[in-house]
Amino acid sequence: xxxxxxxxxxATAYVTEEDLPExxxxxxxxxxxxxxxxxxxxxxxxxxxxxxCYVCWKFCPDVAISIDSAGWPVVRLDYCxxxxxxxxxxxxxxxxxxxx
Amino acid sequence: xxxxxxxxxxxxxxxxxxxxxxVVAAYPITPQTSIVEKLGEMVxxxxxxxxxxxxxxxxxxxxxxxxxxxxxxxxxxATSSQGLLLMHELLHWASGARAPVVxxxxxxxxxxxxxxxxxHADTVAxxxxxxIQFYSESNQEVLDTAIMxxxxxxxxxxxxxVMVTEDAFYLSxxxxxxxxxxxxxxxxxxxxxTTRGLLRPGIAGRLGSFTTPDxxxxxxxxxxxxxxxxxxxxxxxxxDYHRITGRHHGGPLPTYRVDDADAVLVTMxxxxxxxxxxxxxxxxxxxxxGLAKLRAFRPFPEKEVRxxxxxxSRIGVLDRSFTFGAAGAAFTEIAASLYGxxxxxxxxxxxxGLGGRDLTPKVIEGMYxxxxxxxxxxxxxxDIKRRMEVVRHG
Numbered sequence: 264x265x266x267x268x269x270x271x272x273x274a275t276a277y278v279t280e281e282d283l284p285e286x287x288x289x290x291x292x293x294x295x296x297x298x299x300x301x302x303x304x305x306x307x308x309x310x311x312x313x314x315x316c317y318v319c320w321k322f323c324p325d326v327a328i329s330i331d332s333a334g335w336p337v338v339r340l341d342y343c344x345x346x347x348x349x350x351x352x353x354x355x356x357x358x359x360x361x362x363x
Numbered sequence: 364x365x366x367x368x369x370x371x372x373x374x375x376x377x378x379x380x381x382x383x384x385x386v387v388a389a390y391p392i393t394p395q396t397s398i399v400e401k402l403g404e405m406v407x408x409x410x411x412x413x414x415x416x417x418x419x420x421x422x423x424x425x426x427x428x429x430x431x432x433x434x435x436x437x438x439x440x441a442t443s444s445q446g447l448l449l450m451h452e453l454l455h456w457a458s459g460a461r462a463p464v465v466x467x468x469x470x471x472x473x474x475x476x477x478x479x480x481x482x483h484a485d486t487v488a489x490x491x492x493x494x495i496q497f498y499s500e501s502n503q504e505v506l507d508t509a510i511m512x513x514x515x516x517x518x519x520x521x522x523x524x525v526m527v528t529e530d531a532f533y534l535s536x537x538x539x540x541x542x543x544x545x546x547x548x549x550x551x552x553x554x555x556x557t558t559r560g561l562l563r564p565g566i567a568g569r570l571g572s573f574t575t576p577d578x579x580x581x582x583x584x585x586x587x588x589x590x591x592x593x594x595x596x597x598x599x600x601x602x603d604y605h606r607i608t609g610r611h612h613g614g615p616l617p618t619y620r621v622d623d624a625d626a627v628l629v630t631m632x633x634x635x636x637x638x639x640x641x642x643x644x645x646x647x648x649x650x651x652x653g654l655a656k657l658r659a660f661r662p663f664p665e666k667e668v669r670x671x672x673x674x675x676s677r678i679g680v681l682d683r684s685f686t687f688g689a690a691g692a693a694f695t696e697i698a699a700s701l702y703g704x705x706x707x708x709x710x711x712x713x714x715x716g717l718g719g720r721d722l723t724p725k726v727i728e729g730m731y732x733x734x735x736x737x738x739x740x741x742x743x744x745x746d747i748k749r750r751m752e753v754v755r756h757g
């Protein structure tokens with residue numbers, strides 16, 4: 264993985280008090296910290312129903328939906344909290360919330 | 364060293380100047396204003412080469428200090444009463460960010476009813492914010508403690524903010540002769556800040572970022588440990604200050620004539636010299652009374668309280684503020700310190716001197732007499748005016 268890839272934070276993985284810096288400074292960019300651990304439901308996109316309108320992308324409050332090279336929306340599960348706003352807003356009902 | 368005639372507030376200003384503070388955040392409030400006013404004069408005249416930031420509130424004043432400290436600057440601000448309460452949120456941010464900010468606080472009563480006079484409720488209410496707190500009895504002690512505060516705050520093993528308090532008007536606006544060390548003496552005692560700032564321009568870093576339940580408590584525990592270490596570090600600093608200036612204010616709980624005392628009163632701030640005079644007067648009449656000054660309220664000097672209590676049968680605690688629904692804060696903490704101690708003296712709490720009410724020798728002598736008599740217990744407000752007394756005196 265690149266230094267800014269999804270596993271970069273593991274290089275500075277903090278497990279105990281001794282691992283932590285004395286002062287609460289984070290030296291890595293925030294986009295490598297995974298923040299989805301409390302998700303209960305995950306959005307599952309049925310691409311056959313998707314019209315690429317990108318309403319899900321626009322509404323996601325955590326910028327957790329990206330667009331792949333073919334133009335399909337992709338849920339980035341390292342950041343998705345499972346709020347369900349994308350599924351609520353999707354007009355063709357292409358997104359279902361599936362229990363983790 | 365030069366002897367000057369200074370108010371407590373100007374003692375704070377001169378301490379900050381001798382510390383060569385680099386950033387001063389200023390917002391006025393009575394009775395603090397003359398601290399930052401004097402610093403403003405020093406900056407304007409070029410005597411103090413510092414950034415002087417006129418902020419729009421106390422909340423912003425503390426934020427300015429935290430940010431400047433995070434970049435490595437030595438910072439100072441001052442406030443009082445309502446202003447300190449407005450800062451409350453940022454006080455937590457300062458200790459959480461381990462920002463070694465030093466702040467002068469002039470103890471003033473909290474409204475309503477409006478009052479500008481001495482009362483410790485403003486700083487006592489900040490005891491859980493992670494700030495070190497010192498209370499002083501004279502303008503000399505204010506100056507010396509404020510200078511030491513910078514070295515304590517910035518010490519590698521501490522890195523916590525420090526509050527240097529003084530009683531409104533009794534110290535803030537009363538002038539006394541104060542021995543002011545020379546710049547050379549203080550430069551030797553307090554070199555330029557050596558701890559690096561948390562943030563550096565051009566290098567990515569995030570202060571105040573998110574923490575999951577996995578690690579939040581570990582950061583809190585680090586503050587708790589630093590607070591404990593600060594007590595030891597302060598002893599070293601005060602010894603060093605003594606070597607340079609010849610002055611020593613006696614650590615976190617200096618005592619007076621307690622060795623064979625039957626009753627000891629614990630005071631904070633300017634009640635202390637009055638109580639000391641009462642001790643001398645009562646001693647001359649054969650009453651075995653003594654005094655302990657609670658100089659550091661955070662970290663609370665639990666060990667010293669236990670040492671004091673080991674040789675005393677009755678302790679009275681004079682609180683110049685009250686925690687509604689409980690007791691005076693110093694009383695509660697002294698009682699807590701003694702839980703489990705082998706020798707536990709009888710404890711009484713005197714809540715008096717609120718809102719600037721004079722703590723006269725007569726009032727304090729009454730506390731000693733009540734202690735020596737040994738009847739009564741718990742919390743008492745001895746200077747409350749009651750109808751019976753008005754009739755008798757009126």
